[in-house]
Amino acid sequence: MTILYFAWLKEKIGKDEEQVDPPAEITNIGELVEWLAQRGPGYADAFADREIVRAAIDQEFAETDAPIAGATEIAFFPPVTGG
Amino acid sequence: MTILYFAWLKEKIGKDEEQVDPPAEITNIGELVEWLAQRGPGYADAFADREIVRAAIDQEFAETDAPIAGATEIAFFPPVTGG
Amino acid sequence: MIRVQTEDFDVSKEIKALTQGKTHIGGVATFVGLVRDMAGGRSIDTMTLDHYPGMTEKMLAKIEAEAVERWNLDASLIIHRYGPLSPGDQIVLTITASAHREAAFEANEFLMDWLKTKAPFWKREGGKDGDRWVEAKASDNDAAARWSR
Amino acid sequence: MIRVQTEDFDVSKEIKALTQGKTHIGGVATFVGLVRDMAGGRSIDTMTLDHYPGMTEKMLAKIEAEAVERWNLDASLIIHRYGPLSPGDQIVLTITASAHREAAFEANEFLMDWLKTKAPFWKREGGKDGDRWVEAKASDNDAAARWSR
Numbered sequence: 315m316t317i318l319y320f321a322w323l324k325e326k327i328g329k330d331e332e333q334v335d336p337p338a339e340i341t342n343i344g345e346l347v348e349w350l351a352q353r354g355p356g357y358a359d360a361f362a363d364r365e366i367v368r369a370a371i372d373q374e375f376a377e378t379d380a381p382i383a384g385a386t387e388i389a390f391f392p393p394v395t396g397g
Numbered sequence: 398m399t400i401l402y403f404a405w406l407k408e409k410i411g412k413d414e415e416q417v418d419p420p421a422e423i424t425n426i427g428e429l430v431e432w433l434a435q436r437g438p439g440y441a442d443a444f445a446d447r448e449i450v451r452a453a454i455d456q457e458f459a460e461t462d463a464p465i466a467g468a469t470e471i472a473f474f475p476p477v478t479g480g
Numbered sequence: 481m482i483r484v485q486t487e488d489f490d491v492s493k494e495i496k497a498l499t500q501g502k503t504h505i506g507g508v509a510t511f512v513g514l515v516r517d518m519a520g521g522r523s524i525d526t527m528t529l530d531h532y533p534g535m536t537e538k539m540l541a542k543i544e545a546e547a548v549e550r551w552n553l554d555a556s557l558i559i560h561r562y563g564p565l566s567p568g569d570q571i572v573l574t575i576t577a578s579a580h581r582e583a584a585f586e587a588n589e590f591l592m593d594w595l596k597t598k599a600p601f602w603k604r605e606g607g608k609d610g611d612r613w614v615e616a617k618a619s620d621n622d623a624a625a626r627w628s629r
Numbered sequence: 630m631i632r633v634q635t636e637d638f639d640v641s642k643e644i645k646a647l648t649q650g651k652t653h654i655g656g657v658a659t660f661v662g663l664v665r666d667m668a669g670g671r672s673i674d675t676m677t678l679d680h681y682p683g684m685t686e687k688m689l690a691k692i693e694a695e696a697v698e699r700w701n702l703d704a705s706l707i708i709h710r711y712g713p714l715s716p717g718d719q720i721v722l723t724i725t726a727s728a729h730r731e732a733a734f735e736a737n738e739f740l741m742d743w744l745k746t747k748a749p750f751w752k753r754e755g756g757k758d759g760d761r762w763v764e765a766k767a768s769d770n771d772a773a774a775r776w777s778r
Contacts, residue, residue, distance in 0.1 A: 321679055321751035322762045370749070373684035389681060389749075393765035396678065396709060396750025397662060397721055397741055404530055404602035405613045453600070456535035472532060472600075476616035479529065479560060479601025480513060480572055480592055492641040495661060503666035503716040509737075510659035511730065512644060517652035567652040581660065582772070585738050588658075592730055623731070 315382070317350070319360070320391035323367065326360035336382075343369045344378035346388065360390075368393060398465070400433070402443070403474035406450065409443035419465075426452045427461035429471065443473075451476060481556070482540040484531065486563040489573055498555045499577055505554050507581035509588040511574045517567035519614070524605045529562040529571070532600035536560070543594045551587035553578050558591060560601065590627050597624040630705070631689040633680065635712040638722055647704045648726055654703050656730035658737040660723045666716035668763070673754045678711040678720070681749035685709070692743045700736035702727050707740060709750065739776050746773040 317332050324330045340349050347369075351361040361367055369376045370389045382388060400415050407413045423432050430452075434444040444450060452459045453472040465471060481498075483489075491510060499505050515527045540558050548556055555577040565571065572595065576587040603614040630647075632638075640659060648654050664676045689707050697705055704726040714720065721744065725736040752763040 318681070320681055320749070321753070324679075370681070370684055373681070373687050375747075389684070391681070391749065392751060392762065394746065394749050395752045395763040395765050396680070396748045397745035397769075401532070403532055403600070404604070407530075453532070453535055456532070456538050458598075472535070474532070474600065475602060475613065477597065477600050478603045478614040478616050479531070479599045480596035480620075490641050491644060491659070492639050495640060499663065499717070501717075503664070505663055506665045508661040508663065510640070510661070511734070512657040512659070513730070514648065514654055514657065515652070516655045516728065568648070568650075579665065581662070581741055585660070585734065585741075589734050592734075 315385055316387045318387065318389040320389065322392060323360045323390050327356045341381055341383065342378065343371070343376050343380045343382060343388070346382055347378075347390075350390075366392060398468055399470045401470065401472040403472065405475060406443045406473050410439045424464055424466065425461065426454070426459050426463050426465060426471070429465055430461075430473075433473075449475060481558075482537065482544055483557075483559045484533075484536050484540065485559065485561060488561070488570055489559050491573060494557055494559070494573065494575060498557050498575055502554055502577070504579055505577045506579050507584040508575060508577045509581070509584035510576075511572075511588050511592055512570055513572040513592075515565050515567045515569045515571060519605055522605070522609070522612075523607050524567060525608070526606035527565045527567075527569075527571075528604045528606070528611075529565065530602045530604065531560075531562045535600050539599050540595075543591060543598060546594070547576065547587045547591050550590070551576070551578060551583040553583065553587055556587070556591075558595070560595070560599065562601065593620070593624040593627060596620040630707075631686065631693055632706075632708045633682075633685050633689065634708065634710060637710070637719055638708050640722060643706055643708070643722065643724060647706055647724055651703055651726070653728055654726045655728050656733040657724060657726045658730070658733035659725075660721075660737050660741055661719055662721040662741075664714050664716045664718045664720060668754055671754070671758070671761075672756050673716060674757070675755035676714045676716075676718075676720075677753045677755070677760075678714065679751045679753065680709075680711045684749050688748050689744075692740060692747060695743070696725065696736045696740050699739070700725070700727060700732040702732065702736055705736070705740075707744070709744070709748065711750065742769070742773040742776060745769040 557575040559573040706724040708722040723740040
């Protein structure tokens with residue numbers, strides 16, 4: 315699946331997009347965050363405050379318990395500040 | 398003093414402006430309306446519904462009991478409908 | 481600023497002129513009133529706006545000053561046209577600019593509510609069955625009343 | 630209609646295009662968001678807007694559809710810019726048109742509140758002391774919450 319990062323998550327992780335293949339026991343957004351946070355210091359930093367990071371599955375906002383099975387694109391970003 | 402009429406008051410009375418010199422016992426807007434209403438059928442018609450006619454003394458909204466002494470310009474008109 | 485005129489107006493131009501160089505402004509709310517082709521189930525071909533020259537300018541200035549003071553606006557503008565108009569034509573423009581959008585929105589609603597009830601304009605609508613003076617709406621008085629303090 | 634673009638926009642042109650031929654429209658509310666030169670006591674020289682292409686368009690369309698349905702709007706438009714901007718530049722435009730002004734005003738406030746909390750844009754402000762990502766404001770969440778049903 316494709317993972318996208320925006321705003322300061324993109325900067326901390328050092329990329330805006332990557333392909334990942336998480337193990338089968340990673341079933342929802344919360345577990346995916348835990349798994350990604352282990353991938354290096356940039357990731358750990360980006361996901362340090364779990365409460366503040368927002369997610370979208372296939373371009374729809376998703377909560378921590380949202381299942382990721384079948385998702386093709388998952389995005390992580392800070393709370394939005396447009397308008 | 399100058400009396401101005403707007404909208405359908407102007408049409409019913411047949412003029413938009415006139416000079417009048419009401420007697421000394423006419424002291425407020427309400428009394429002025431009674432006095433004007435006697436001046437002819439057009440006036441009677443224009444002031445038929447006393448409740449609906451609005452007034453301004455020297456370009457400020459004025460209630461029925463507002464004194465007219467010293468006024469140079471008094472206007473009568475229906476409730477406003479701009480905007 | 482207030483203007484009472486027969487000519488049409490350009491919203492973009494007015495916004496630019498009003499906000500030019502004032503980069504502390506974050507939000508600009510605007511309202512444009514248009515002549516409708518229907519009123520009370522009646523088809524409208526023309527609208528003519530009568531007003532009270534002198535008092536109109538005084539009242540618009542007073543209404544604007546009240547909005548600027550209540551919402552601490554950075555800039556504001558009222559343009560109201562008079563004379564003959566047609567369906568689709570612009571009648572009135574209100575612009576309110578502030579650092580924050582809530583103030584801009586609220587002040588703009590206030591301006592329009594007060595304009596509807598305190599500015600000496602009278603609309604006359606013309607249709608196939610002749611001309612009629614528009615009657616004031618109770619709902620406009622109710623809307624204006626919410627700003628009383 | 631929604632548009633996500635780097636180019637500036639002309640408010641008058643957009644209002645005209647949107648209301649052209651729809652003479653049942655009586656009121657058009659508009660909001661323009663501008664880049665401010667100050668933020669949290671800090672002087673701002675540049676602002677860059679990042680966004681999530683694809684999701685942005687989806688969310689704007691959803692937000693607009695919700696407003697059209699709730700207020701039965703006759704016409705509406707959202708334009709949101711992205712990329713590098715400067716103080717005074719236009720960021721966002723919302724236009725809501727209806728037979729009556731109350732619906733136009735309310736729908737416009739709704740659009741802006743939802744944009745602020747649901748559209749995937751992120752602002753980065755640059756000043757003498759470097760660049761900073763703008764933090765979301767609790768007041769924006771509160772403003773959006775009042776439309777929940």
